[in-house]
Amino acid sequence: MxxxxxxxxxxxxxxxxxxxxxxxxxxxxxxxxxxxxxxxxxxxxxxxxxxxxxxxxxxxxxxxxxxxxxxxxxxxxxxxxxxxxxxxxxxxxxxxxxxxxxxxxxxxxxxxxxxxxxxxxxxxxxxxxxxxxxxxxxxxxxxxxxxxxxxxxxxxxxxxxxxxxxxxxxxxxxxxxxxxxxxxxxxxxxxxxxxxxxxxxxxxGPTLQRYTPASQSPEMLQFGLFYFGNRSNIPFDVIKLADYIQALFINMCGFFDDSDTRRYRVFLRPSMRGFGGAGFLSSFMLEYFPSVKVEQWELEWLLAHEIAHNWPLMDSTPGQTTGADNTWYNEGIATYYQMFLPYRFGKTTRAEFLQQLNMNLQAYYTNPVINLSNEEAAERMWQNPAAQRLPYHRGLIYFLRMDCLVRQASDGNLGIDSPVLQLLERKRKGEAFDLETWILLAGEAVGNATRARDEYSDMAAGGFLGLSLQTPSHLGLSVIATTQERLELGFDTASLNSRVISGLVPGSRADEAGVRDGDAIVETRVMYWQVADDISRNMSLRLKRDGAEFDVSYWPRSREKVPSLQFVEAGTVHEEDL
Structure with a gap:
């Protein structure tokens, strides 16, 4: 008054x-x-x-x-x-x-x-x-x-x-x-x-359709899955997928201390050849190609990755436009949580969790461009799919290494979640959440600022990143050294965009399967990321030569084996493939 x-x-x-x-x-x-x-x-x-x-x-x-x-x-x-x-x-x-x-x-x-x-x-x-x-x-x-x-x-x-x-x-x-x-x-x-x-x-649009959740709970009413046209034309079970996404999203909201009634939207987009996802504001886009066979577990892993993108993020450094400074973090931590959170929530079995860990480890160690630096990979990421995938797996291995260091520094009381959630909290408060901030937080978490900066520098420089024997010990797992066949498509990866085979590698498995320079690619039935992540999967193509179409299928791996690491259950008797 x-x-x-x-x-x-x-x-x-x-x-x-x-x-x-x-x-x-x-x-x-x-x-x-x-x-x-x-x-x-x-x-x-x-x-x-x-x-x-x-x-x-x-x-x-x-x-x-x-x-x-x-x-x-x-x-x-x-x-x-x-x-x-x-x-x-x-x-x-x-x-x-x-x-x-x-x-x-x-x-x-x-x-x-x-x-x-x-x-x-x-x-x-x-x-x-x-x-x-x-x-x-x-x-x-x-x-x-x-x-x-x-x-x-x-x-x-x-x-x-x-x-x-x-x-x-x-x-x-x-x-x-x-x-x-x-x-x-x-x-x-x-x-x-x-x-x-x-x-x-x-x-x-007039043909835009909305998936209606079975439950009318406040959480479910905030969820929407949208697609155009007839659901029967989508090559996977939309209802099963939507239910999985919504349940996992609610679980992740709890982990990241977010409201479980916040809105979340999924948009489906058909494609002439692509199959993958992209995260946006409280939403993501799933692009699919009907001729590409994607297993339910592959979809769930992909979607868990995209959902995780809603929270742990690193801002780009001013003046940095390539993404070399933060893509490794944003994709690496999403890859980490796409495995660890569904396992913690009881949505994947231990065997499935171990399988996914090992698939991601081999994807890094058998990547043909493993020696590229982060900067070099960023420059080539949309020309070479191997470079585009590199930050996902390299970032994962970095976080596995850092998790081990944080646990050692805290007598097992903390893990990588601690600095990751601290960076997220800074983002929420409108404070800096860029690379330098991360290195500062990581240094505090491991009790050694120099070690934190060196870990980042070693990762960003490219090459083989090892894992100590203690890395998975808190999970009841051990690390073994092995060798695995390097990923080799057998021709220039640019052919996937030009749709004409070029740069055929003589003597490669693609060569043996009958692929030839000049063949037109009519259809790609397996995505590059699928054969990169799953060492057992064949590459499958429909080609056209001299007016005739034909199918080829081959194992896109070289005969050269490269050093790799895998996880096994602790105490497992295992013959190393050295």
């Missing part, structure tokens, strides 16, 4: 900068474009001078181009003074396209643009699953690739609202996104609002 008894005046609080985003899907837009997406953005007054960056968008994500919004399909801007001309400039060094103001802005600014579905064919390389696709008359894509946004300093709070405008859609149109299933959604995490919008998936 004031001195005179009147209500005290509340201090004025500056309104947060606001961004309103509206998606208007248009179906049967033209004869050649069955669906397009009009995007409208409005900003609170940015008060920018002339020649300032208004918004920016990545040029590409890995090998996937983002929306260009160039002269033939421009981004249009206006403010209180009318049309605001923009100059487009590309910053190749930072992988960014920026739109610069031609004059000082006046008042609020609006932007409008049209996102076009990416045209793909059998030669389109597998890459990050961020592009806008037309699927069964609908649209599916991520804001990463199509929504240009301001680039404020990290953790700058914003009011961000997203809305669907279905005024140009058929009455039966369904929609969903990582943000939810309402027509309009306000992002509640203000410091991370822009990042939340960018890392969201959006799906809309």
């Amino acid at each position: 004031g001195a005179d008894g009147s209500p005290a005046q509340q201090p004025l609080v500056d309104a947060l900068p606001s961004i309103n985003v509206t998606f208007t899907p248009i179906f049967n837009a033209t004869a050649t474009l069955p669906a397009i997406l009009n995007i409208y953005l409005s900003f609170s007054p940015p008060n920018l001078p002339a020649n300032a960056s208004l918004v920016e968008l990545s040029l590409a994500f890995g090998n996937v181009p983002c929306q260009a919004y160039n002269e033939t399909n421009p981004l249009l801007a206006a403010d209180d003074h009318g049309v605001l001309d923009l100059t487009v400039t590309d910053d190749e060094a930072h992988n960014l396209r920026r739109w610069l103001t031609s004059r000082a802005t006046s008042g609020a600014v609006s932007l409008s643009m049209t996102a076009l579905p990416r045209e793909i064919d059998i030669t389109t390389p597998i890459g990050p699953r961020v592009d806008l696709r037309e699927l069964n008359g609908g649209l599916l894509g991520s804001a990463f690739s199509m929504v240009p946004l301001p680039a404020p300093p990290p953790n700058t709070p914003h009011d961000v609202t997203f809305c669907w405008d279905l005024s140009r859609s058929p009455p039966n149109t369904s929609f969903a996104s990582s943000l939810g299933e309402d027509l309009c959604t306000e992002i509640t995490d203000k410091p991370q609002a822009i990042q939340a919008l960018q890392s969201s998936i959006f799906a809309v």
